[in-house]
Structure formats: structure tokens, C-alpha cells
Amino acid sequence: MLVFPNAKLNLGLYVTQRRPDGFHTLESVFVPLPWTDAFEMLPAAPGHPTSLTLTGRPIPGDPATNLCVRAYELLQADFPQLPPVQLYLHKIVPIGAGLGGGSADAAFALRAANDLFRLSLSVETLEGYARRLGSDCAFFIQNKPVLALEKGDVFEEISLNLTGTACVVVYPNLHISTAEAYAHIVPQLPQHPLREALAQPMSTWRNTVSNYFETALTPSHPVLADIKQQMYDAGATYASLSGSGSALYGLWEGGELPAMKWPAEYTVWQGVF
Ligand SMILES: C[C@](O)(CO)[C@H](O)COP(=O)(O)OP(=O)(O)OC[C@H]1O[C@@H](n2ccc(N)nc2=O)[C@H](O)[C@@H]1O
Numbered sequence: 001m002l003v004f005p006n007a008k009l010n011l012g013l014y015v016t017q018r019r020p021d022g023f024h025t026l027e028s029v030f031v032p033l034p035w036t037d038a039f040e041m042l043p044a045a046p047g048h049p050t051s052l053t054l055t056g057r058p059i060p061g062d063p064a065t066n067l068c069v070r071a072y073e074l075l076q077a078d079f080p081q082l083p084p085v086q087l088y089l090h091k092i093v094p095i096g097a098g099l100g101g102g103s104a105d106a107a108f109a110l111r112a113a114n115d116l117f118r119l120s121l122s123v124e125t126l127e128g129y130a131r132r133l134g135s136d137c138a139f140f141i142q143n144k145p146v147l148a149l150e151k152g153d154v155f156e157e158i159s160l161n162l163t164g165t166a167c168v169v170v171y172p173n174l175h176i177s178t179a180e181a182y183a184h185i186v187p188q189l190p191q192h193p194l195r196e197a198l199a200q201p202m203s204t205w206r207n208t209v210s211n212y213f214e215t216a217l218t219p220s221h222p223v224l225a226d227i228k229q230q231m232y233d234a235g236a237t238y239a240s241l242s243g244s245g246s247a248l249y250g251l252w253e254g255g256e257l258p259a260m261k262w263p264a265e266y267t268v269w270q271g272v273f
Pocket residue numbers: 010013022023024025026028098100103133134135136137150151152178179182243244
């Protein structure tokens with residue numbers, strides 16, 4: 001079974017409280033971004049254990065602890081009938097970018113196992129497994145725009161239509177660890193509640209929708225402000241850091257992609273929603 005785990009963008013991201021377990025509550029709108037890895041799951045040849053073959057962008061860490069392996073093992077612990085599998089992951093989405101790439105791989109591994117081995121698990125059950133793998137992971141089970149609350153793993157419906165909006169995502173080749181980024185944040189409630197702010201025209205978002213990580217990280221990484229300014233100079237309707245960075249995105253409401261040049265070491269995705 002071949003699937004294409006996509007990235008996500010955060011429209012607004014407010015860290016509102018520190019929780020007793022060390023995690024934080026947040027308020028953010030998650031949007032699927034059609035920038036994808038490729039992931040395949042097949043039953044292993046008889047007598048062979050579960051294996052993972054990695055190609056594309058290098059992933060730090062032991063492949064045995066890769067999130068897609070951990071996702072499959074989590075299911076195997078509850079469904080012993082699941083056989084060893086051969087996994088292939090071609091990594092394209094930048095890592096440490098705030099694009100949720102690893103979380104998407106894990107969620108798509110759960111979904112692929114559910115479909116391939118006909119486990120008939122409900123969306124709620126799959127989201128439960130996903131939550132155990134990472135805060136961003138549950139979003140990718142339903143993979144539609146939502147208002148995310150609590151640890152970013154509890155969702156409310158939101159009506160948001162970006163169809164026809166042009167989008168450029170720029171990863172300045174700067175790995176920002178999520179845990180380290182959270183350590184820089186002082187939690188506080190947003191000035192403009194996100195649901196109401198996003199219901200207004202996109203041209204107003206620049207003044208009402210923000211990402212606390214951007215404010216916290218920009219002093220030590222001025223390149224983030226430079227990229228955002230370049231997007232506004234190129235006529236973006238709205239631009240922001242995604243998640244805990246370091247990727248930034250710009251949105252052009254008219255649907256026309258801007259002509260922009262970026263340094264060769266940056267990774268850039270562009271498309272129209
Ligand atoms: C910044 C976001 O991408 C916004 O969508 C997410 O909150 C990050 O989610 P994630 O990468 O899935 O994060 P996890 O793997 O669950 O946690 C990594 C680390 O980030 C911090 N963390 C994460 C989520 C959260 N709600 N509060 C936190 O404080 C914790 O220090 C945790 O040890």
C-alpha cells in the first residue's frame with residue numbers, strides 16, 4: 001500500500017498555558033499542505049522481520065525508532081495478528097521545520113495498517129493511537145482544516161476555504177527542535193481569538209493572527225523576519241512561521257504565484273490550494 005503523507009501549516013499559533021505534565025495547551029488552526037513524503041507498507045517476505053528502508057532527505061536518529069515504525073509497533077502490541085512488514089519511506093518534507101512531517105508519517109502508517117490489514121478501526125481509535133506518538137499526529141488522521149486545542153490533539157470544526165490561494169513555503173535550512181522552541185515561550189491568551197480573526201478577510205490577518213514561536217525565535221534567528229518581509233514585499237496577503245519553525249509560508253489570495261528567488265540551500269515548495 002502506497003500513501004503520500006502530507007505536511008501541515010499552522011494558521012495562528014498561541015501557546016496559552018503550561019500544563020503540569022510539561023506540555024503546553026495551544027490554540028491553532030491546522031491546514032493540510034499538499035507537500036508530501038512517499039510511504040509504502042507491504043507484508044514482509046516469509047521469515048523476515050519488520051524493516052524500514054529510508055531514502056531522500058536524511059532523518060536523524062535510529063531507523064528502528066522512526067515514527068512510522070513506532071506507529072506500526074503500537075498497533076502490533078494490541079493486534080498480535082499483524083505480521084512483520086516491509087516499510088519504505090522516501091523523505092521529502094523538511095525535518096525540524098514546523099511542518100509536522102514526522103507526525104504525518106506516523107499517522108499515515110496507522111491508516112495504512114488499518115486499511116491493509118482490514119482492522120476496521122474508527123477515526124476516534126486511530127486518533128487515540130496517534131496521540132500516543134506525538135501531539136501533531138492526531139490531526140493527520142482526518143487531515144482536514146481544524147481548530148486545534150489542548151496539546152494540539154483535540155479538534156473543533158472550522159470553516160476555512162483556501163481554494164485558489166497561492167502558497168509558498170520556505171525552509172531556510174535551519175533545524176529548530178520543537179522541545180527547544182517551546183522552552184522559549186511565555187504562555188498567554190491571544191489578543192484576538194483565532195476563530196473570529198480567521199473569519200475576517202485574509203487581508204486583516206496580518207494585524208490579528210500571529211504565531212508566538214515566531215515572536216520568540218526571531219531575535220535569535222533574524223533570517224525568519226527577512227524571509228517574511230520578502231514575502232510581504234512580493235505582495236503576500238499573509239505570511240507567518242509554521243508551527244515551531246523554521247519554515248515560513250506566504251499566502252497570495254489572488255492565486256498567482258510570485259516570482260521570488262531564494263538561496264540555493266533553502267528548500268521551497270509552492271502551489272495553489
Ligand atoms: C509546534 C507544533 O507543531 C504546533 O502544531 C506542535 O505543538 C508540536 O507537536 P509535536 O512535534 O508532535 O510535539 P511532540 O512530539 O508531542 O512533543 C515534542 C516536545 O514539544 C513540547 N510540546 C509539544 C506539544 C505541546 N502541546 N506542548 C509542548 O510543550 C514538549 O516539550 C515535547 O517534549
